[in-house]
Amino acid sequence: xxxxxxxxxxxxxxxxxxxxxxxxxxxxxxxxxxxxxxxxxxxxxxxxxxxxxxxxxxxxxxxxxxxxxxxxxxxxxxxxxxxxxxxxxxxxxxxxxxxxxxxxxxxxxxxxxxxxxxxxxxxxxxxxxxxxxxxxxxxxxxxxxxxxxxxxxxxxxxxxxxxxxxxxxxxxxxxxxxx
Numbered sequence: 001x002x003x004x005x006x007x008x009x010x011x012x013x014x015x016x017x018x019x020x021x022x023x024x025x026x027x028x029x030x031x032x033x034x035x036x037x038x039x040x041x042x043x044x045x046x047x048x049x050x051x052x053x054x055x056x057x058x059x060x061x062x063x064x065x066x067x068x069x070x071x072x073x074x075x076x077x078x079x080x081x082x083x084x085x086x087x088x089x090x091x092x093x094x095x096x097x098x099x100x101x102x103x104x105x106x107x108x109x110x111x112x113x114x115x116x117x118x119x120x121x122x123x124x125x126x127x128x129x130x131x132x133x134x135x136x137x138x139x140x141x142x143x144x145x146x147x148x149x150x151x152x153x154x155x156x157x158x159x160x161x162x163x164x165x166x167x168x169x170x171x172x173x174x175x176x177x178x179x
Contacts, residue, residue: 035049035051035111035112036048036049036051036101036103036111036112036113036114037049037114038101038114038116039116040094040116040117040118040119043092043093043094043095043096043118044090044091044092044093044094045064045090045091045094045099045101045116045118046088046089046090046091047062047088047089047090047101047103047114048086048087048088049080049086049087049088049103049111049112050085050086050087051103051105051109051111051112052080052087052103052105052106052107052109052111053084053105053106053107054084054106055105055106055107056106058079058080058106059079059080059081059082059087059105059106060079060080060087060103060104060105060106060107060111061077061078061079061080061089061103061104061106062077062078062079062080062089062101062102062103062104063075063076063077063078063101063102063103063104064076064078064091064094064099064100064101065099065100065101065102066097066099067097067098067099067100069100072102072104075100075102076091078090078091080103080105089103094118095118096118096119097117097118098115098116098117098118099115099116099117099118100113100114100115100116101113101114101115101116
């Protein structure tokens with residue numbers, strides 16, 4: 001007689017499902033902490049945050065660093081502007097490349113760091129054109145010519161003949177002694 005241990009076998013499955021449930025209820029880790037949002041539009045890079053507070057009339061500073069720059073003070077620095085609900089900064093005429101944006105609030109707390117790729121490639125311009133008057137012109141020409149009732153009658157007769165011939169062949173195969 002064979003004894004099974006269903007609880008031992010289902011243990012790893014239960015542990016995995018419990019870990020999944022805990023992971024799903026915890027939510028993303030980045031949502032709980034401070035952060036920044038960086039966007040590009042052509043050669044303009046902009047950053048927004050809502051973490052900084054106003055200290056001595058300043059919200060803080062945002063810096064745009066190239067890949068060779070490692071310190072906050074080495075990049076192109078711009079003061080943050082805005083209100084209590086949101087602060088922002090922007091850089092104009094940024095050359096194509098990969099950059100790092102760092103925002104440091106006026107109380108020396110780093111609000112966030114994010115990499116951004118600047119590309120001056122513009123989207124292609126799509127112009128409106130008139131639609132063709134004959135509809136879809138695909139296949140072997142069936143979509144481009146209007147056939148008359150005689151053509152449809154001949155086509156229908158061919159399809160009917162093919163169906164009758166198929167039925168006759170199948171009947172003949174099922175009973176080999178008949179013609």
